[in-house]
Amino acid sequence: MTRKISILVVDDEESVRDSLYNWFKEDGYRVECAENAKIALSILESESFDIILADIKMPGMDGLEMLRRIKALKKESIIIVMTAFATVDTAVQALKDGAFDYVTKPFDPDDLSHLVRNATKQISLIEENEVLKVKVATLENIEDLIGVSDVMQKVLKQVESVAQSNSSVIITGESGTGKELIARAIHANSSRKYFPLVSVHCGALTESLLESELFGHEKGAFTGAVYNRKGRFEMADSGTIFLDEIATISPKMQIELLRVLETKSFIRVGGNKEISSDFRVICATNKDLKSMVEDGSFREDLYYRLNVVNIHVPPLRERQGDIPLLVDYFIKKYCMSMNKPPVTIDPSALQRLEEFKFPGNIRELENMIERAIVIGNGKKIFLKDLPIEKSFIESPYESLDDNEKSHIAQILNKYNWNISRSAKALKVDRVTLYNKIKKFDLKPLEK
Amino acid sequence: MSLQNITLISFGRFEQDFLDRLVKNVSHEFNITVRVKEGHIDLSDYYDSVRRQYNGNDLIKEVDAKYSIDSVKTIGIFNVDLFIPILTYIFGQAYLNGRTGIASLYRLSNERYGMIADNEILLNRAIKEVIHELGHTLGLIHCHAPTCVMRSSTYVEDIDQKNYNLCQKCRNELINLLG
Numbered sequence: 122m123t124r125k126i127s128i129l130v131v132d133d134e135e136s137v138r139d140s141l142y143n144w145f146k147e148d149g150y151r152v153e154c155a156e157n158a159k160i161a162l163s164i165l166e167s168e169s170f171d172i173i174l175a176d177i178k179m180p181g182m183d184g185l186e187m188l189r190r191i192k193a194l195k196k197e198s199i200i201i202v203m204t205a206f207a208t209v210d211t212a213v214q215a216l217k218d219g220a221f222d223y224v225t226k227p228f229d230p231d232d233l234s235h236l237v238r239n240a241t242k243q244i245s246l247i248e249e250n251e252v253l254k255v256k257v258a259t260l261e262n263i264e265d266l267i268g269v270s271d272v273m274q275k276v277l278k279q280v281e282s283v284a285q286s287n288s289s290v291i292i293t294g295e296s297g298t299g300k301e302l303i304a305r306a307i308h309a310n311s312s313r314k315y316f317p318l319v320s321v322h323c324g325a326l327t328e329s330l331l332e333s334e335l336f337g338h339e340k341g342a343f344t345g346a347v348y349n350r351k352g353r354f355e356m357a358d359s360g361t362i363f364l365d366e367i368a369t370i371s372p373k374m375q376i377e378l379l380r381v382l383e384t385k386s387f388i389r390v391g392g393n394k395e396i397s398s399d400f401r402v403i404c405a406t407n408k409d410l411k412s413m414v415e416d417g418s419f420r421e422d423l424y425y426r427l428n429v430v431n432i433h434v435p436p437l438r439e440r441q442g443d444i445p446l447l448v449d450y451f452i453k454k455y456c457m458s459m460n461k462p463p464v465t466i467d468p469s470a471l472q473r474l475e476e477f478k479f480p481g482n483i484r485e486l487e488n489m490i491e492r493a494i495v496i497g498n499g500k501k502i503f504l505k506d507l508p509i510e511k512s513f514i515e516s517p518y519e520s521l522d523d524n525e526k527s528h529i530a531q532i533l534n535k536y537n538w539n540i541s542r543s544a545k546a547l548k549v550d551r552v553t554l555y556n557k558i559k560k561f562d563l564k565p566l567e568k
Numbered sequence: 569m570s571l572q573n574i575t576l577i578s579f580g581r582f583e584q585d586f587l588d589r590l591v592k593n594v595s596h597e598f599n600i601t602v603r604v605k606e607g608h609i610d611l612s613d614y615y616d617s618v619r620r621q622y623n624g625n626d627l628i629k630e631v632d633a634k635y636s637i638d639s640v641k642t643i644g645i646f647n648v649d650l651f652i653p654i655l656t657y658i659f660g661q662a663y664l665n666g667r668t669g670i671a672s673l674y675r676l677s678n679e680r681y682g683m684i685a686d687n688e689i690l691l692n693r694a695i696k697e698v699i700h701e702l703g704h705t706l707g708l709i710h711c712h713a714p715t716c717v718m719r720s721s722t723y724v725e726d727i728d729q730k731n732y733n734l735c736q737k738c739r740n741e742l743i744n745l746l747g
Contacts, residue, residue: 134653136625136652136653137653140625140652141654146664146709147710149710226654227654227655228654228655229657233655234720234722
């Protein structure tokens with residue numbers, strides 16, 4: 122902690138106030154003194170102190186009453202109670218009322234140093250906790266959800282408005298578009314943010330495993346159930362449960378899930394006691410649930426229960442304007458995690474990324490950047506560092522003829538119009554290549 | 569503010585050689601002439617019969633009132649057990665950025681802790697304690713550097729860990745304070 126800690130000494134004995142004042146001043150603290158509780162409370166109305174050292178026995182309002190009043194105003198105040206007449210009862214009462222510590226006068230110089238050091242440590246922890254809370258609250262929306270494109274801005278607005286409610290949400294979108302990040306952002310911006318966000322990847326578990334995972338099990342419920350185990354719904358109490366790949370769950374699990382969503386209670390596998398849990402549910406899928414309802418593979422009642430709000434995350438090809446920002450973000454992220462100085466990206470490589478269709482969406486882009494940082498020269502990412510297959514680059518032409526013409530011209534130019542080498546690269550014979558040159562009226566580039 | 573003079577006032581009996589060596593070392597650290605005078609206070613007025621110790625708060629007030637002069641830093645040296653009302657004992661104390669400090673050798677001697685008397689160790693501790701209190705009168709607060717003389721010492725062993733000198737940070741701070 123670098124800032125100056127402030128201490129308020131409250132004691133009716135002048136000699137005690139003077140002693141503590143001098144002692145703390147020598148330690149570099151900001152110190153003020155009050156001769157009774159009334160004066161202390163009026164000082165505290167206009168000024169705040171990190172630590173309050175108060176005597177219990179004072180004329181008028183005693184230290185314990187003052188402690189209660191300060192705590193009622195500011196719960197996190199650190200108050201150390203001092204007394205010359207220590208009794209177990211007063212010590213217990215002081216600690217019950219929220220005193221940080223209780224000491225008997227006079228104390229050893231070392232005890233006083235320890236006492237203040239411990240209190241300072243506690244203040245540091247409280248402040249650190251506040252900073253982390255703010256960081257956690259802003260982490261998801263500021264750092265991870267990146268997008269200036271209109272489609273992404275629309276999604277972010279939806280996230281913001283839906284976060285404040287308790288409604289169930291279905292997040293749809295292709296694989297790799299960042300559906301889980303959206304779920305995290307909803308949770309992080311909701312009033313449930315200080316409670317857990319529990320994720321379950323439904324597609325990765327068999328029916329019986331998923332049942333045990335979601336509802337928990339009692340000891341002996343099945344072979345291998347050696348201990349009682351809490352289920353994910355129980356763990357998500359007061360928080361959010363995120364069910365990824367919801368379309369993969371079996372019809373039996375669909376019924377179970379519907380019942381839990383309606384009653385917010387369930388029974389552990391092998392158990393008989395009903396357990397209640399207050400959770401919010403967010404689901405994600407890359408399937409078209411509506412058509413699954415139509416063909417009967419997904420329960421309609423469950424669909425409507427889950428689909429109170431639908432957020433569709435667009436594929437990366439529909440938000441290509443976000444690619445430079447995402448590239449920049451992933452470069453910073455991976456350079457930092459690999460302890461490398463920040464690298465830049467060559468404009469032609471960036472242009473190629475912006476043209477690429479990314480069937481694997483953001484996940485694919487992220488992997489590409491990570492790979493490029495690992496294998497690159499450590500200063501700049503070039504096109505050669507990116508594993509982009511040319512076949513995935515969208516051709517500007519729609520007709521087969523136009524594409525053929527463009528490709529043959531490109532190969533001819535690449536081999537300086539050496540017909541033998543170009544024919545070999547195109548895997549056609551020389552005559553065929555001559556015929557194509559004639560058909561498309563191809564000519565060497567003017568130098 | 570410029571440091572014009574440092575005066576050590578001895579209250580009680582101290583060997584001349586001990587005082588001379590104390591003065592020499594303090595003088596060396598602050599690069600200024602240090603004078604020694606003998607002081608006379610009736611210590612019985614400051615004795616607390618319940619605690620069987622001497623009240624450091626009252627003693628420093630007395631030294632400040634009777635022996636301190638502006639632009640001179642005065643340290644009273646005693647050989648009695650000092651306390652302040654809130655603490656069980658003190659080695660010494662000073663007015664921060666004031667003109668007076670006090671220090672006592674009582675708890676600095678080895679024999680107080682059941683060990684063989686050692687005048688060299690006692691002198692070492694006394695030098696550090698006097699320089700420490702002088703530092704406070706000059707406006708220096710406690711320092712976290714492990715060997716800096718301005719580090720807070722609550723046990724005599726803590727004093728042994730320190731040097732006689734101010735660390736570079738405290739030295740720079742002192743230059744600032746003295747303008």
